[in-house]
Amino acid sequence: MKKSKLTMALLSVVMAGALAAGCGGNTKETITGADASAGGSQTEGPKYTFRLADAHPEGYPTVVGDQKFAELVKEKSGGRITIEVFPSAQLGEEKAVIEQVQLGAIEFTRVSTGALGGFNKQYEVFSLPYIFESDEHLWKFLESDKGKALLDSLESSRMKGLAYYSSGAxxxxxxxxxxxxxxxxxxxxxxxxxxxxxxxxxxxxxxxxxxxxxxxxxxxxxxxxxxxxxxxxxxxxxxxxxxxxxxxxxxxxxVPETLLISKITWDKLSEADQKIILEAAQESVAVQRAEWDRFEKESEEKIKAxxxxxxxxxxxxxxxxxxxxxxxxxxxxxxxxxxxxxxxx
Structure with missing residues (x-):
């Protein structure tokens, strides 16, 4: 009888603990890297920490664009989604990074459309000479339905195109x-x-x-x-x-630049978080283009000097x-x- 009472008492303690754990409620799990699962919108849902690779150095216009993108994502997600920018090819040169993005080992990157030609045949078109008369001509095409369709075509190459960035002539x-x-x-x-x-x-x-x-x-x-x-x-x-x-x-x-995300990572995000990522990428373009124009003029002056x-x-x-x-x-x-x-x- 004593043994039975002891067993019942222990069982009660275990059940009480389990119930308390189940009612924990507001604790948010931090999910990092390619193993992050989907969930939530705005300020509710799991937290993510992702990496964004760029071959250019700190202060370069594409890196400025990357950082604005990361800032907007964090703001729009209420701090749930953090994107760490790694400039200066810290995570590898463009070709190697693209391969890692395809595998989901690196979640985001900014790469030249010239480098993408080796992974998506349609992107080789940007390497053809003298097909654009000016930057205005280039951007009119990039913002057209066909330009947007080229971004979408990256999904067949296990990537998701988010936005184009400027890179001059x-x-x-x-x-x-x-x-x-x-x-x-x-x-x-x-x-x-x-x-x-x-x-x-x-x-x-x-x-x-x-x-x-x-x-x-x-x-x-x-x-x-x-x-x-x-x-x-x-x-x-x-x-x-x-x-x-x-x-x-x-x-x-x-040859424009492209900001993209691994298709593996993209597919694991909720629709709400996908919307946050896409909106932030598109909104970062104006900042990147303005910085490009400023930095290009400054670079020309320094080269001449x-x-x-x-x-x-x-x-x-x-x-x-x-x-x-x-x-x-x-x-x-x-x-x-x-x-x-x-x-x-």
Whole structure:
């Protein structure tokens, strides 16, 4: 009898504890990384801590955009969703980061659409030369139905496109003199790793050298490559101008940036949290574009002050004629997108 009473007493204690635990109510679990599960909206629901990778340094316009995006997400979620921004390729170069995003190991990244071409064929269209006349033309296309459809197409590549960011126009710079298109012939030029860029260099008589962005400085320094191509801000912040002191402003490409999230992470979020992420991304664009315009002008002034020899291209016809075979080669693949780009003029 004593044993039975003792057993009943212990059982009562266990049940009381279980009931108390079940009524805990307001405790929120912190869920981090790709294992985060969906739930909640605004200030209610699970907490998340995600990572956003960017290859550019602190203070670069894309990083400023990333940080504004993270700030807006935290604000809109009432502090539930934290996105930690990792600049300067701390989490890896763009190609490696994209692969990690596809696996859900890294949740967010900002990458060049040029790098995305190796993962989603449609994005190679941005590497085609002289298809955009100006930034205004580019953004009119990006904000069109076709531009938005390109963002959506990333879902087939296990990513979700959230927004486009500005990246200006790309031009060539070299350790050797660059006075005209003819000076590019025979030069070893670093390119973003996609086949359109390789074909472009061949059309210009140059030798394409696919290479990670982080390797370009030492490659210019040691003579592994003669030249590279990029926009003013990247030319400055990468310090490439220290070795490649000859710049020709041919503006052959306008390759926008893309802010994206892993499809694995996206699918685990509630609809309410997906809305928060998407709205924050779109709202961060205006901040990034304004910062780009400011920083581009500042970079140009610093490059000129550093004694770089700058050659302006006053007649683009020889350039456009030289690369016409590249456009013709890919027209059958990207005809629909090219038509939309033409209509956006």
């Amino acid at each position: 790309r031009s060539f710079y070299s350790t050797k003199p660059l006075g005209s298109i003819d000076d590019l012939k025979g030069q070893k030029i670093r390119v973003i790793q996609n086949k359109v860029n390789i074909d472009l260099m061949e059309a210009l008589g140059a030798n394409a050298t696919p290479m990670n962005y982080g390797e370009v400085f030492s490659a210019l320094q040691t003579g592994i490559i003669d030249a590279a191509e990029n926009n003013y801000p990247s030319y400055l912040t990468s310090n490439h101008y220290q070795h490649a002191k000859n710049l020709i402003l041919d503006q052959h490409q306008r 550093a004694g770089v020899t700058i050659t302006e291209v006053t007649d683009l016809k020889p350039w456009q004629e030289a690369v016409k075979p590249v456009i013709d080669k890919y027209r059958s693949e990207y005809g629909e997108i090219l038509d939309a780009i033409e209509q956006a003029k």
